Amino acid sequence: MTTADGSARRTAAALIIGNEVLTGKVQEANVAVLGQTLFALGVELRRVVICPDEIEGIAADLNGLRASHDLVFTSGGVGPTHDDITIDAVAHAFGRRVVRSAEIERLIRGYHEPKGNEVTEAHLRMANVVEGARLVRTAEVLWPTLALENVYVLPGVPEVFRLKLEVLKDELARGEGFVSHAVYTQCDEGAIAKLLADVAEAHPGVTIGSYLKWRSEDYRTKITFDGPDEAAVMAAADEFVAGIGADELVRRG
Amino acid sequence: MTTADGSARRTAAALIIGNEVLTGKVQEANVAVLGQTLFALGVELRRVVICPDEIEGIAADLNGLRASHDLVFTSGGVGPTHDDITIDAVAHAFGRRVVRSAEIERLIRGYHEPKGNEVTEAHLRMANVVEGARLVRTAEVLWPTLALENVYVLPGVPEVFRLKLEVLKDELARGEGFVSHAVYTQCDEGAIAKLLADVAEAHPGVTIGSYLKWRSEDYRTKITFDGPDEAAVMAAADEFVAGIGADELVRRG
Numbered sequence: 001m002t003t004a005d006g007s008a009r010r011t012a013a014a015l016i017i018g019n020e021v022l023t024g025k026v027q028e029a030n031v032a033v034l035g036q037t038l039f040a041l042g043v044e045l046r047r048v049v050i051c052p053d054e055i056e057g058i059a060a061d062l063n064g065l066r067a068s069h070d071l072v073f074t075s076g077g078v079g080p081t082h083d084d085i086t087i088d089a090v091a092h093a094f095g096r097r098v099v100r101s102a103e104i105e106r107l108i109r110g111y112h113e114p115k116g117n118e119v120t121e122a123h124l125r126m127a128n129v130v131e132g133a134r135l136v137r138t139a140e141v142l143w144p145t146l147a148l149e150n151v152y153v154l155p156g157v158p159e160v161f162r163l164k165l166e167v168l169k170d171e172l173a174r175g176e177g178f179v180s181h182a183v184y185t186q187c188d189e190g191a192i193a194k195l196l197a198d199v200a201e202a203h204p205g206v207t208i209g210s211y212l213k214w215r216s217e218d219y220r221t222k223i224t225f226d227g228p229d230e231a232a233v234m235a236a237a238d239e240f241v242a243g244i245g246a247d248e249l250v251r252r253g
Numbered sequence: 254m255t256t257a258d259g260s261a262r263r264t265a266a267a268l269i270i271g272n273e274v275l276t277g278k279v280q281e282a283n284v285a286v287l288g289q290t291l292f293a294l295g296v297e298l299r300r301v302v303i304c305p306d307e308i309e310g311i312a313a314d315l316n317g318l319r320a321s322h323d324l325v326f327t328s329g330g331v332g333p334t335h336d337d338i339t340i341d342a343v344a345h346a347f348g349r350r351v352v353r354s355a356e357i358e359r360l361i362r363g364y365h366e367p368k369g370n371e372v373t374e375a376h377l378r379m380a381n382v383v384e385g386a387r388l389v390r391t392a393e394v395l396w397p398t399l400a401l402e403n404v405y406v407l408p409g410v411p412e413v414f415r416l417k418l419e420v421l422k423d424e425l426a427r428g429e430g431f432v433s434h435a436v437y438t439q440c441d442e443g444a445i446a447k448l449l450a451d452v453a454e455a456h457p458g459v460t461i462g463s464y465l466k467w468r469s470e471d472y473r474t475k476i477t478f479d480g481p482d483e484a485a486v487m488a489a490a491d492e493f494v495a496g497i498g499a500d501e502l503v504r505r506g
Contacts, residue, residue: 020462022298024288025433025477028281031303035277045275048303050284080443081463082450122446157465180278190333193375197335209273210334212410224278 009176012038013047013065017058017076017086018156021050029158030075037165042176042228043071053077058089066093066151071172073165076156080122086153087146091130094148101129107143141167180226181237184219184250195243196223203236205229219250262429265291266300266318270311270329270339271409274303282411283328290418295429295481296324306330311342319346319404324425326418329409333375339406340399344383347401354382360396394420433479434490437472437503448496449476456489458482472503 014034020026031048038045046069049061058077066072077086091098104127112119129135135144136152145164146153154164185192189212200208206227213219225237241249267287273279284301291298299322302314311330319325330339344351357380365372382388388397389405398417399406407417438445442465453461459480466472478490494502 016301019460020464020477021284022288022301023292023433023479024285024290024298025462026464027285031274032277032280035275037277039276045277046305048269048275048301050301050303052299079463079465081446082453083462117441118444120443120446123443125446126443180276188370190373190376190379191371193334193373193378200335207272209278209336210332211273211279212332224273226276 010043010070010174011046012043012071012073013049013069014045015058015061015065015072015074016048016050016156017053017074017089018050019053019083021076022052030154030156030161033158033162033165034073034075037169038071038172039178039180039226041169041172042174042178043172053083053085055085055089055092058086059093062090062093062151066149070150072151073154074151075154075161078126078153078155080125084125087128087130090146090148090151090153094130097131098128099131100124101127101135103135104129104144136168136171138167138170176228178226178228179230179233180224181233181252183223183225183237183241183252184221185223185244186220186248186250187244189221192221192223192244195240199236199240199243202239203232205232206236208236208240263296263323263427264299265296265324265326266302266322267298268311268314268318268325268327269301269303269409270306270327270342271303272306272336274329275305283407283409283414286411286415286418287326287328290422291324291425292431292433292479294422294425295427295431296425306336306338308338308342308345311339312346315343315346315404319402323403325404326407327404328407328414331379331406331408333378337378340381340383343399343401343404343406347383350384351381352384353377354380354388356388357382357397389421389424391420391423429481431479431481432483432486433477434486434505436476436478436490436494436505437474438476438497439473439501439503440497442474445474445476445497448493452489452493452496455492456485458485459489461489461493 021028035045051057051061074086077084087098105124108123108127109119129146130148134147136147137144154161189210196208196210206225209224211222213222225233227233274281288298304310304314327339330337340351361376361380362372382399383401387400389400390397407414442463449461449463459478462477464475466475478486480486
């Protein structure tokens with residue numbers, strides 16, 4: 001993908017690992033956070049795959065995604081129980097061994113032993129890492145995130161996923177952020193479709209989306225304008241607003 | 254996939270179409286409903302792909318998914334604006350033409366004209382269908398759902414997605430439902446990992462999952478037992494409950 005100014009945007013993919021998402025036991029919640037974070041960093045999330053807890057399948061998906069995207073994020077399957085197989089699957093994908101990290105083992109023992117909890121083999125499974133993986137950490141968040149080449153291995157629990165993604169921001173930032181501007185209207189989508197197509201054609205560097213709000217209190221259709229150049233984004237939004245009735249504009253922001 | 258009793262389970266995949274999901278503007282909400290519905294029907298949702306609004310990519314993904322799964326559900330991109338390209342993409346995938354449905358055109362005109370709204374070409378885009386598609390409808394829900402061979406084309410708006418999926422239930426049901434039983438505990442995941450692995454091994458027809466509840470009021474870990482045979486599901490759950498401390502069981506259900 002090439003941006004309006006001709007520079008190449010980095011692309012990303014996500015692999016969400018978990019039977020619990022596919023059976024609807026859990027509402028997937030990490031894609032939205034990842035998408036927002038990457039968008040703000042100027043990285044284009046191009047593909048998300050949700051797959052079952054199966055080593056061969058995860059490894060095959062991961063190898064497909066990491067060959068075709070600049071960055072890949074996995075989510076899920078890194079806990080201590082029998083259905084947590086992501087580390088094994090990532091090792092399999094890279095053709096590497098699983099080894100125990102002495103650093104993470106110290107963190108686990110330091111967490112449990114002062115409380116008098118027995119540290120089991122299952123607890124220590126969380127110290128398993130892929131041989132040669134980088135451990136990304138900060139002074140604030142000591143528990144490390146595994147990175148291998150262009151792959152980041154993140155947990156499924158949304159609060160922890162969010163925390164770990166926050167830690168990765170510095171590593172991922174390159175000053176290529178995108179901006180987004182929204183216009184909320186009372187317009188009928190069908191009535192403004194031609195106007196939107198015209199504005200989109202006149203502003204090729206701006207991506208325009210139209211979203212119907214089903215059962216809304218204060219607006220009917222939300223139009224979004226996204227791009228790397230704030231002036232171009234605002235010009236496209238202004239042109240759209242000039243084309244609708246003044247009484248149809250609810251707010252901008 | 255083969256079930257515990259040796260019968261083949263139907264498999265399904267979903268293709269979620271929408272830049273708004275990939276940029277995090279919208280929290281994806283249809284996978285959970287689809288997963289729950291299919292699970293109850295005994296259909297195994299094996300794969301979800303979220304992809305951008307691009308015709309060639311959607312068509313390629315759809316062709317891959319429909320060749321490898323018994324059922325495929327698409328979500329999104331069926332509205333009237335320039336970024337709604339799912340019908341074109343599905344037609345491209347099947348190598349068919351897009352034609353206008355006189356039946357749907359009548360529904361659109363019947364909705365707008367009595368209100369005095371002008372019916373635009375954009376409104377009528379929603380009457381576009383893939384040549385040869387079946388239109389699935391019921392007496393209660395007149396607006397039809399497009400079906401082509403093993404592919405069902407559903408909208409992205411969650412309330413409408415849910416309504417249309419409900420209509421498809423009769424068509425999809427084959428009396429192969431699955432049951433699920435949950436045990437909520439105060440157990441530490443690491444401490445029960447071995448017990449869970451033992452129960453899983455003793456009950457090969459039951460799928461067992463363990464989910465950590467981050468910041469919970471009343472439990473710490475939820476264990477789920479799923480399978481086609483209710484007696485086997487309950488036996489596995491009973492064996493697990495017998496293996497934990499009585500004070501660690503919060504509730505079952």
